[in-house]
Amino acid sequence: MRVTVLGGGGVWPEAGRACGGFLVEYDGFRLLVDPGFAVVPELLRWVGPGEVDAVFVTHGHPDHCADLNPLLRARALSGKPDVPLPVYAPAGAVDAVLALDRVGMLAFELCELRDRFAVGPFAxxxxxxxxxxxxxxxxxxxxxxVLAYTGDCGPDPEVVALARGVDLFLAEATFVDQVPAGASGVLSSARLAGRQCADAAAGRLVLTHLHPGTDPAASRAVAGEEYGGPVEVATELIGNGPIDL
Structure with missing residues (x-):
């Protein structure tokens, strides 16, 4: 399995830093996970728009799905290919993005999320x-x-269950240490991500969704106080090439 980090910021894209987005490849199949703000320009450094085989969206906030529109536009207006792109997302999550163009212009197929299913070679x-x-x-x-990705989330035992024993854990870490009261329960921190990674006995931690202006070194250091394995920050991995698992 190969993972290319296309973005790792949260909320809005900083200069040179796209929001969350990951290209996951295996056996020639390319799955784009969370095409957030400014992800498509990074994606096009590696593959053409017609070379994406499917898209997975964790949730409907635009920093996780807004660039589904330019991806579908590029496919439609370049004519390569004209087959519908499968898009897996929670019900209604990408409706606003898909409504940005006239009906029938963009070729896509909305697919139902289930507890367990297959997309190409991926379980x-x-x-x-x-x-x-x-x-x-x-x-x-x-x-x-195996890799696990949280999308955006607050603390929950299900996060550890999701990441149990994975080779790579992509964990939302909007904040460095304490989560402000207004975001408590719905967003996470580098410290919590490190603790969850340790509890899950995951092999490698990549922190993502850093709030604009966050010092990556501070996030890495705090996560490392909780987790003794390798810790990296997604914003520092953009453009560095794929991670081979």
């Missing part, structure tokens, strides 16, 4: 995790390798 397991809108954390397995 997917989803769990609803606490956020201000419906958010589906996902566990992806192919070729004996």
């Amino acid at each position: 997917l397991e989803t769990r609803l995790l606490p956020h201000s809108v419906t958010n589906a954390g996902v566990r992806l397995e192919a070729g004996g390798r």
Whole structure:
């Protein structure tokens, strides 16, 4: 399994830093996970718009799905290909993005999320995790390798269950340490991500969804106080090439 970090910021894209987005590949199949703000320009460094085989969206906030529109536009207006792109998302999550263009212009197929299902060579397991809108954390397995991704979520035992024993844990860490009262229960921190990664005995931690202006070194250090394995920050991995699991 190969993972390319396309973005790792949260809320809005900073200069040179797209919001959350990951290209996951196995056996020639390309799954784009969370095409957030400014993800498509990063994606096009690696593959053409017609080379994406499916899209998975954790939830409907635009920093996780807004660039589904330019991806579908690029496919439609370049004519490569004209087959519908399968889009897996919670019910209603991408309706606003898909409504940005006239009916019939964009070729896509909305697919139902289930607890367990297959997309190409990937076996997917989803769990609803606490956020201000419906958010589906996902566990992806192919070729004996496994990754888990939280989307955005507050603390919940289901996060540890989702990440149990994975090779790579992509964990939302909007804040460095304490989560402000207004976001308590719906967002996370680097410290909590490190603690959950340790509890899950995951092999590698990548912190994502950092709030704009956050010092990546501070997030990495705090997560490392809780988790003794390798800790990286998604915003520092953009453009560095794929991670081979």
